[in-house]
Amino acid sequence: MILQRTLKKAISATGVGLHSGERVKLTLLPAPPDSGIVFRRTDLPGSPEVRAEPSLVNDTRLSSTLVTDTGVRIGTIEHLMSAFAGLGIDNLIVEVTAAEIPIMDGSSAPFIYLLESGGIVEQDAYKRFIRVKETVRVEEGDKWVVLEPHEGFKVKLAIEFNHPAFNRAPQTVEIDFASHSYIDEISRARTFGFMHEVEYMRNHGLGRGGNLNNAIVIDDEFVLNPEGLRFPDEFVRHKILDAIGDLYIIGHPLIAAFSGCKSGHALNNRLLRQLLATPSAWEYVSFKDPLDAPSSFHRLPEAA
Known part of the structure; x- marks a missing residue:
């Protein structure tokens, strides 16, 4: 079980x-x-x-x-x-x-x-899972996020930044957790921000604790962190890290495929609210036999 x-x-x-x-x-x-x-x-x-x-x-x-x-x-x-x-x-x-x-x-x-x-x-x-039974989608201009039925858990995200530091690597990443490890592929990806945003953030009471030790900082062309990036596509991997955290606020693992373009915390939260407001789109499930569970959840680190 x-x-x-x-x-x-x-x-x-x-x-x-x-x-x-x-x-x-x-x-x-x-x-x-x-x-x-x-x-x-x-x-x-x-x-x-x-x-x-x-x-x-x-x-x-x-x-x-x-x-x-x-x-x-x-x-x-x-x-x-x-x-x-x-x-x-x-x-x-x-x-x-x-x-x-x-x-x-x-x-x-x-x-x-x-x-x-x-x-x-x-x-x-x-353990109680939420299985997505119907597609749920939220859009805002050119940004969108969607949850679709899928026997497992996978995430596909795209970001769009017309900037030299971003153009050096793919801005779309898909991770299927049936075959990839969260710890290895996602957990080390750091948050990021631009130098030109710092003054705006500080004026609005944000970003006061940020520095090169806890964020990737980017100027008009380069990453300023001396050690560079942990992954060539660390920016979009961090967006996946964020999305997984935002989705887990629902309180249960999702059996679904999540995808999005230029998504952020607000859109991710709207998607959860839309899912919960559509009773036909989801159900609670548990698994007495672990082999009945999607393979995405067989990769969890072993408990003591």
């Missing part, structure tokens, strides 16, 4: 918020079956909790941010959520001492390391 997963023990790390520039302590704690991913703001009175769900993604300026009706915020959750998806984590409490998840190195690899250090354990409850 394919079971739900959590951590064996609590584990912590400290970093800086990409947009706030604030120092923040992140603590990941085990959680019971069927509790999902719950964020806890320990810096606020009463340590309010915010559950990861699409309806609470109410700020998508350069990241996915949960905002409750009482104004409690948890920002830049997509890289951490992407790591949860990559390792098949279903239930976890995420404690933070600020309004933003630390950016670490700009990828999800540090979160993968943190989770594996805490130990991943299976729980006495079936």
Whole structure:
């Protein structure tokens, strides 16, 4: 049977918020079956909790941010959520001492390391998947995203930047997780930004913690990071990392094919909301026999 997963023990790390520039302590704690991913703001009175769900993604300026009706915020959750998806984590409490998840190195690899250090354990409850039964599509001008029925999980994304640093490598990548590893192919891809955007971001209270240690920075022609890129097509691979994290805010692994062009956090969230608003387009499924599950989910790292 394919079971739900959590951590064996609590584990912590400290970093800086990409947009706030604030120092923040992140603590990941085990959680019971069927509790999902719950964020806890320990810096606020009463340590309010915010559950990861699409309806609470109410700020998508350069990241996915949960905002409750009482104004409690948890920002830049997509890289951490992407790591949860990559390792098949279903239930976890995420404690933070600020309004933003630390950016670490700009990828999800540090979160993968943190989770594996805490130990991943299976729980006495079936993992619940969401199987997409009908195509769901959202468009905005020349940008679009779509979920289609597929017996597995694969992602195809295209970006379009008329810029020398982007034109040196393909701007479209497709990853089928039946034959490729999230950890190897996606987790190390870092977030990126342009020098000319920095002043705008700072004026709007964004990007205050960004530097060459936690983002790829690009000028009018070149990548400024001394070490260069980790993949020739690292930019679009990071967009896939983001999309996987955004999609996992739905709370369950998707059995589907996701594709998009010039997509971002706002469009990804609209797609989830559209899916949930179309009851005929999806169903919950579990697998008592692991061999009945799509092969995409056979590649999850083994639990302890």
